[in-house]
Amino acid sequence: MTQDNSETVSESDFRALCGRFATGVAVITARRHDGRxxxxxxxxxxxxxxxxxxxxxxxxxxxxxxxAFDKTRHFAVNILGVDQQGISDRFAGVGLEDRFDGVDLVTDRDETLPPLIAGCLGYLTCEVEARHPGGDHRIIVGRVQEIMFGEDADPLLYFGGYRKIAKN
Ligand SMILES: Cc1cc2nc3c(=O)[nH]c(=O)nc-3n(C[C@H](O)[C@H](O)[C@H](O)COP(=O)(O)O)c2cc1C
Known part of the structure; x- marks a missing residue:
């Protein structure tokens, strides 16, 4: 049974606290049945x-x-590098007609597969293994089928906004 703590845990504090956990940034891609x-x-x-x-x-x-992600059987993870903040913004962008417009993709790939964004640090292609409920989100689990290393560069970090690794 899940417990509803929404009265004791303030949403803004929860957000602020989780924002203290630094992460990388990735773009998840997929291809729909119609090829989109x-x-x-x-x-x-x-x-x-x-x-x-x-x-x-x-x-x-x-x-x-x-x-789309609720139906797809496959997805790809594109791990972003420090110079790809524009890509991150683009794929988080609201109201864009086509998020892929002007984005360079890895070529020579089967057009039925999830697209890979050029210039990333690495890629994983996955088959969906499970989908679990997670409050207002869905947890999508993928079994990794293929991994590819990309650019050997610093990652794009997210920590209350975009960050880059500070060099001593
Ligand atoms: C750095 C960053 C991380 C994000 N992480 C997630 C995430 O883990 N899950 C999620 O559902 N949305 C996440 N978002 C929001 C989505 O990228 C996107 O903005 C949102 O789904 C709105 O897109 P829509 O216009 O297609 O609804 C993140 C956005 C940013 C900028």
Whole structure:
């Protein structure tokens, strides 16, 4: 049974506290049956299991991309580098006609597969293993099918806003 603590835990404090946990930033991509590409910026991506290799991300039920990610059998994780803040903003952007417009993709890939964004630090392609309820988000678990290393650069960090690794 889940307990509703919404009266004792203030939403703004909860947000502020969770914002003290630094993360990377990734764009999750997928391809719909009609071939249309979907992508959404997340910082809820994490590795879950080594054997078998599983990852997860959490998606808001209200996200415009939710219906697509709720149906897709495959998705890709594009791990963003420090120079890809514009990509992060684009795939978090509200009201864009096509988030992929002007975005360079990795070429030579089967057009039925989830698209990969060029210039990322690394990529995982996954088959959806499970979908779990998680409050106002859905937890989407993927079994990793393929991994690819990309640019050897610093990551884009999120910690109450975009950050980069400070060098001593
Ligand atoms: C750095 C960053 C991290 C985000 N992480 C998540 C996330 O983990 N899950 C999620 O559902 N939305 C996340 N969002 C919000 C989505 O990227 C997106 O803005 C939201 O789904 C609105 O898109 P829509 O116009 O398609 O509804 C994040 C946004 C940013 C900028």
């Amino acid at each position: 590409q979907e992508g959404v910026t997340v910082n809820s991506f994490t590795s879950l299991s080594l054997k078998p290799p599983l990852v997860l991300f959490c998606l808001d039920y209200d996200a415009g991309t939710f219906p």
